[in-house]
Each structure stands twice: as C-alpha cells, then as structure tokens.
Amino acid sequence: MLQFYFLSILLNLVTGLVLFCETDRAQDDFSFSSEPEETSSGNPILDLMESKNFKLVLGVLSVLVGLLKLLSVVQDGVPVVGDLLPAVAGLVGGFCVLLQFYMETNSIDYAPNGLIQKLFVDSRRTIGICCLVVATLHFVFPRAIFL
Numbered sequence: 001m002l003q004f005y006f007l008s009i010l011l012n013l014v015t016g017l018v019l020f021c022e023t024d025r026a027q028d029d030f031s032f033s034s035e036p037e038e039t040s041s042g043n044p045i046l047d048l049m050e051s052k053n054f055k056l057v058l059g060v061l062s063v064l065v066g067l068l069k070l071l072s073v074v075q076d077g078v079p080v081v082g083d084l085l086p087a088v089a090g091l092v093g094g095f096c097v098l099l100q101f102y103m104e105t106n107s108i109d110y111a112p113n114g115l116i117q118k119l120f121v122d123s124r125r126t127i128g129i130c131c132l133v134v135a136t137l138h139f140v141f142p143r144a145i146f147l
Helices: 002-021 044-050 052-071 084-105 114-122 124-140
Strands: none
Touching (some): 002 044, 002 124, 044 052, 084 114, 084 124, 114 124
C-alpha cells in the first residue's frame, strides 16, 4: 500500500534526523539538582526533536510501521523481502529512539548491557545515517528488491 510506503519514508527520515542530530545528553550522568536546566534552544524544530513525548511517539510509530512494512509491500512487490531494508531501518531506528527515551526518563540509574550499549546507544548516529540513506533509496527506487 502506498500509504505505508510514504509513512515508512517519512518516519525513517525523521528518525534518522533525530538520531543523527541528537546531543549526548542520554549518555551523560544525570544530576538531580534543584536548579532548572535551560531546555529551550530557541529553534522550535530542535526543541520538538528534543521533546520526550515526540521521541516516544516517533519510536512507537517507527517500530509499528516497520512491522507493518514486513507484511505490506509497494505494488506488486515480493512479500517480506520486497521492503526488507526500510522495515529493518524502521525497527532498529525506532528501538534506538525508544531506548533513548527510556534512558532519559528513567529515574533509576540505568546502564544497558555491553552489546545493547555498543549497538544501539554508541552507534546511534550511524544508525541515523543508515535510516536517512534507506529512506532516500526507498523513495528513489520503490520497486527494487530489498528497498
């Protein structure tokens, strides 16, 4: 269905931008001080990308559309394999955003195990670039196998 095609492209682009442009606040030690932190950067788009609610909704939608892309392909495509890379990019990118949301909102000091830390936290900029590239290729070549 074309709706999932365009939704997959849009969510992969936005997820890639969020992961690529994200600051390293998720990896910093959280200090619970009584002083209010300045959260506004002056740019409304960057403020939206830093919003915790936005990250939660983006992560859930990316994972959901990634799962649905495994089942629905662009017109006359091969099921499952036809849109494999956009589906995997949506699943991995959505998981990264959800993990980042969890690490930012959790009041307990949480450190993921070594493999999850290495794959999904330390290399989130690389995953963001991959999401951007996959979304662009999926837009340019809609009927290509794996794209």
